[in-house]
Amino acid sequence: MAEFSDELRQVFDVKRLVFRIGEIASMTGVSARQLRYWEQKGLIQSQERPDEKQARVYTFKTFIQVSMIKYFLDEGLTLAAAAKRAGDRQTRAQQIHRFITRGLQGLLQIDGEMALNLGAFDAEQTLLAILPDEGGVHYRLLPNAEVRHLMAATPN
DNA sequence: ATTCTAACA
DNA sequence: TGTTAGCA
Known part of the structure; x- marks a missing residue:
């Protein structure tokens, strides 16, 4: 949003x-x-x-x-x-x-949770740090295309 | 009350 | 740099 x-x-x-x-x-x-x-x-x-x-x-x-x-x-x-x-x-x-x-390529939301786009992990995947409202942090790899779509929905 | 420029110490 | 004068 x-x-x-x-x-x-x-x-x-x-x-x-x-x-x-x-x-x-x-x-x-x-x-x-x-x-x-x-x-x-x-x-x-x-x-x-x-x-x-x-x-x-x-x-x-x-x-x-x-x-x-x-x-x-x-x-x-x-x-x-x-x-x-x-x-x-x-x-x-x-x-x-x-x-x-350069490393932090943007902020976005996944399933209502805040996430940091940490950039390309390899040729087809992007590394994301997920930051739940409750605190803590965990990581996820998503297909580049999917991240592109999410970033477009949450422009920086 | 505060800031500004200019000028002299 | 500190101060002061005379404005805005």
Whole structure:
């Protein structure tokens, strides 16, 4: 059912979680002055603003970035070095995310139970992890064609 | 109340 | 980077 995945998408849509400069400042211990300066130097980013006079908006991703820079700064690195290492980290995180995303090819429902599509097991079968509401997990192999049909009914 | 830019410390 | 001024 479309409702099922739509709901999940909404729950996991981190882009809807945004902050203003004062919030980022109090959450990270980095001053508003620093945040504006770092942005000016291209070390972090805020969302596009129609007017330059409007309040900056930061995504959760930027919050993480600021936190990492702050951490490395406290470790004694220079601002430039801290920003580079934070950037390297986020690049690595993206790589890992892609890796996991490839393995987890989607969410679907089988007989009313939630299941993870773990991808091709062999030429004609797909491995699924079944996650009952009661908890626990078990695995099943299904013909590729059948999984394709189920995935089509529950688009990602 | 909060954020913004600019400017001086 | 911190602060302050003068706005919005």
